Amino acid sequence: MAHSSSRAKEKFHKIAATERRRATPEPEDDWDPIMAIGVAASMTGLSVSALRKYESEGLLTYHRTPTGRRLLCRADIRRIKTIQHLINEEGLNIEGIRRLLALLPCWDLTHCSQDTRRECLATKHSHQPCWMVRKTKCAKAGFNCNECDVYRYGTYCIGTMKSLVHGTDDDTP
DNA sequence: ATTCTGACA
Protein backbone atom coordinates (compact mmCIF):
# COMPACT_ATOMS: atom_id res chain seq x y z
CA MET A 1 0.00 0.00 0.00
CA ALA A 2 2.93 2.28 0.71
CA HIS A 3 3.94 2.14 -2.92
CA SER A 4 0.66 3.01 -4.50
CA SER A 5 -0.15 5.67 -1.95
CA SER A 6 3.13 7.49 -2.49
CA ARG A 7 2.56 7.23 -6.20
CA ALA A 8 -0.88 8.65 -5.83
CA LYS A 9 0.55 11.36 -3.65
CA GLU A 10 3.10 12.21 -6.27
CA LYS A 11 0.44 12.40 -8.89
CA PHE A 12 -1.69 14.53 -6.66
CA HIS A 13 1.11 17.00 -6.14
CA LYS A 14 1.71 17.18 -9.81
CA ILE A 15 -1.91 18.00 -10.46
CA ALA A 16 -1.96 20.45 -7.59
CA ALA A 17 1.05 22.22 -9.00
CA THR A 18 -0.66 22.50 -12.34
CA GLU A 19 -3.78 23.88 -10.72
CA ARG A 20 -1.79 26.32 -8.67
CA ARG A 21 -0.04 27.56 -11.76
CA ARG A 22 -3.41 27.95 -13.40
CA ALA A 23 -4.78 29.98 -10.50
CA THR A 24 -1.68 32.07 -9.94
CA PRO A 25 -1.69 35.58 -11.36
CA GLU A 26 0.30 35.89 -14.52
CA PRO A 27 4.00 36.57 -14.26
CA GLU A 28 4.73 40.25 -14.66
CA ASP A 29 6.59 39.93 -17.92
CA ASP A 30 3.48 38.50 -19.52
CA TRP A 31 2.10 41.99 -19.28
CA ASP A 32 5.21 43.89 -20.25
CA PRO A 33 4.84 45.68 -23.57
CA ILE A 34 7.62 44.16 -25.59
CA MET A 35 6.71 43.65 -29.23
CA ALA A 36 5.52 45.70 -32.15
CA ILE A 37 2.26 44.78 -33.78
CA GLY A 38 3.99 43.25 -36.79
CA VAL A 39 5.79 40.77 -34.56
CA ALA A 40 2.52 39.84 -32.94
CA ALA A 41 1.00 39.45 -36.38
CA SER A 42 3.55 36.86 -37.40
CA MET A 43 3.23 35.10 -34.05
CA THR A 44 -0.52 34.77 -34.44
CA GLY A 45 -0.81 34.33 -38.19
CA LEU A 46 -3.10 37.33 -38.46
CA SER A 47 -2.48 40.55 -40.30
CA VAL A 48 -1.57 43.80 -38.65
CA SER A 49 -4.91 45.24 -39.65
CA ALA A 50 -6.80 42.34 -38.13
CA LEU A 51 -4.98 42.95 -34.86
CA ARG A 52 -5.90 46.59 -35.03
CA LYS A 53 -9.47 45.67 -35.76
CA TYR A 54 -9.66 43.52 -32.65
CA GLU A 55 -8.65 46.56 -30.69
CA SER A 56 -11.11 48.89 -32.39
CA GLU A 57 -13.82 46.31 -31.77
CA GLY A 58 -13.04 46.42 -28.08
CA LEU A 59 -11.67 42.92 -27.67
CA LEU A 60 -8.34 44.17 -26.41
CA THR A 61 -6.50 47.35 -25.61
CA TYR A 62 -2.83 47.52 -26.45
CA HIS A 63 -0.07 49.44 -24.79
CA ARG A 64 1.20 52.50 -26.63
CA THR A 65 4.59 54.06 -27.02
CA PRO A 66 4.82 57.79 -26.29
CA THR A 67 4.41 58.34 -30.02
CA GLY A 68 1.29 56.24 -30.27
CA ARG A 69 2.65 53.02 -31.71
CA ARG A 70 1.07 49.89 -30.37
CA LEU A 71 3.11 47.54 -28.22
CA LEU A 72 1.87 44.08 -27.42
CA CYS A 73 2.66 41.74 -24.56
CA ARG A 74 2.69 37.96 -24.27
CA ALA A 75 -0.71 37.98 -22.65
CA ASP A 76 -2.04 39.73 -25.74
CA ILE A 77 -0.80 36.86 -27.88
CA ARG A 78 -2.68 34.32 -25.77
CA ARG A 79 -5.71 36.52 -25.77
CA ILE A 80 -5.65 36.79 -29.55
CA LYS A 81 -5.35 33.03 -29.85
CA THR A 82 -8.26 32.58 -27.50
CA ILE A 83 -10.34 35.00 -29.55
CA GLN A 84 -9.46 33.04 -32.65
CA HIS A 85 -10.58 29.87 -30.98
CA LEU A 86 -13.86 31.37 -29.87
CA ILE A 87 -14.54 32.58 -33.40
CA ASN A 88 -13.32 29.60 -35.40
CA GLU A 89 -14.27 26.72 -33.12
CA GLU A 90 -16.94 27.96 -30.77
CA GLY A 91 -19.18 29.84 -33.14
CA LEU A 92 -18.96 33.23 -31.48
CA ASN A 93 -18.60 36.43 -33.42
CA ILE A 94 -16.76 39.57 -32.53
CA GLU A 95 -19.77 41.31 -31.12
CA GLY A 96 -20.62 38.30 -28.98
CA ILE A 97 -17.16 38.26 -27.47
CA ARG A 98 -17.25 41.98 -26.88
CA ARG A 99 -20.56 41.72 -25.10
CA LEU A 100 -19.31 38.95 -22.86
CA LEU A 101 -16.37 41.14 -21.91
CA ALA A 102 -18.74 44.04 -21.36
CA LEU A 103 -20.38 42.08 -18.55
CA LEU A 104 -17.28 42.04 -16.36
CA PRO A 105 -18.25 43.60 -13.03
CA CYS A 106 -15.55 46.27 -13.06
CA TRP A 107 -17.03 48.05 -10.04
CA ASP A 108 -16.40 44.95 -7.95
CA LEU A 109 -12.88 44.36 -9.16
CA THR A 110 -11.85 47.97 -8.64
CA HIS A 111 -13.77 48.33 -5.38
CA CYS A 112 -15.76 51.28 -6.58
CA SER A 113 -17.89 53.07 -4.05
CA GLN A 114 -21.64 52.82 -4.54
CA ASP A 115 -21.75 56.48 -5.50
CA THR A 116 -19.00 56.20 -8.05
CA ARG A 117 -20.51 53.07 -9.46
CA ARG A 118 -23.91 54.65 -9.78
CA GLU A 119 -22.71 57.61 -11.79
CA CYS A 120 -19.91 55.92 -13.74
CA LEU A 121 -20.57 55.51 -17.44
CA ALA A 122 -18.80 52.16 -17.55
CA THR A 123 -21.49 50.64 -15.38
CA LYS A 124 -24.23 51.75 -17.72
CA HIS A 125 -22.75 50.34 -20.92
CA SER A 126 -23.69 46.68 -21.02
CA HIS A 127 -22.61 46.38 -24.64
CA GLN A 128 -19.12 47.81 -24.33
CA PRO A 129 -16.26 46.76 -22.06
CA CYS A 130 -15.23 49.42 -19.57
CA TRP A 131 -11.92 50.00 -21.35
CA MET A 132 -13.89 51.15 -24.41
CA VAL A 133 -15.90 53.71 -22.51
CA ARG A 134 -14.47 57.21 -22.48
CA LYS A 135 -14.92 59.58 -19.59
CA THR A 136 -15.32 56.93 -16.97
CA LYS A 137 -14.25 57.71 -13.46
CA CYS A 138 -11.27 55.49 -14.05
CA ALA A 139 -10.27 57.28 -17.24
CA LYS A 140 -10.56 60.66 -15.54
CA ALA A 141 -8.33 59.42 -12.74
CA GLY A 142 -5.67 58.59 -15.32
CA PHE A 143 -6.17 54.89 -14.87
CA ASN A 144 -4.33 52.69 -17.32
CA CYS A 145 -6.60 49.87 -18.41
CA ASN A 146 -3.64 47.72 -19.40
CA GLU A 147 -2.67 47.56 -15.75
CA CYS A 148 -6.17 47.09 -14.44
CA ASP A 149 -7.40 43.82 -12.99
CA VAL A 150 -10.65 44.18 -14.88
CA TYR A 151 -8.95 44.09 -18.24
CA ARG A 152 -6.53 41.38 -17.16
CA TYR A 153 -9.27 39.35 -15.60
CA GLY A 154 -11.02 39.48 -18.93
CA THR A 155 -8.19 37.46 -20.40
CA TYR A 156 -8.43 34.89 -17.68
CA CYS A 157 -12.17 34.93 -17.94
CA ILE A 158 -12.53 34.25 -21.64
CA GLY A 159 -9.92 31.53 -21.35
CA THR A 160 -11.92 29.98 -18.57
CA MET A 161 -15.12 30.30 -20.52
CA LYS A 162 -13.51 28.44 -23.32
CA SER A 163 -12.43 25.60 -21.09
CA LEU A 164 -15.86 25.50 -19.54
CA VAL A 165 -17.43 25.26 -22.95
CA HIS A 166 -14.93 22.99 -24.57
CA GLY A 167 -12.85 21.41 -21.86
CA THR A 168 -9.54 22.52 -23.28
CA ASP A 169 -6.49 23.78 -21.46
CA ASP A 170 -4.17 25.18 -24.03
CA ASP A 171 -4.87 28.88 -23.68
CA THR A 172 -5.34 28.97 -19.96
CA PRO A 173 -3.41 31.95 -18.63
C1' DA B 1 -13.37 55.56 -41.72
C1' DT B 2 -14.33 52.91 -45.66
C1' DT B 3 -14.39 49.60 -49.11
C1' DC B 4 -13.34 45.07 -50.97
C1' DT B 5 -12.88 39.91 -50.81
C1' DG B 6 -13.52 35.10 -49.72
C1' DA B 7 -15.96 31.77 -47.14
C1' DC B 8 -20.03 30.20 -45.76
C1' DA B 9 -25.02 29.46 -45.13
Add this chain to the structure above:
DNA sequence: TGTCAGTA
Protein backbone atom coordinates in the same frame (compact mmCIF):
# COMPACT_ATOMS: atom_id res chain seq x y z
C1' DT C 1 -27.89 36.52 -51.69
C1' DG C 2 -26.66 38.31 -47.11
C1' DT C 3 -23.43 38.17 -43.39
C1' DC C 4 -19.07 38.46 -41.35
C1' DA C 5 -14.03 37.99 -40.41
C1' DG C 6 -10.22 39.69 -42.33
C1' DT C 7 -7.93 42.99 -45.69
C1' DA C 8 -5.89 47.22 -47.67
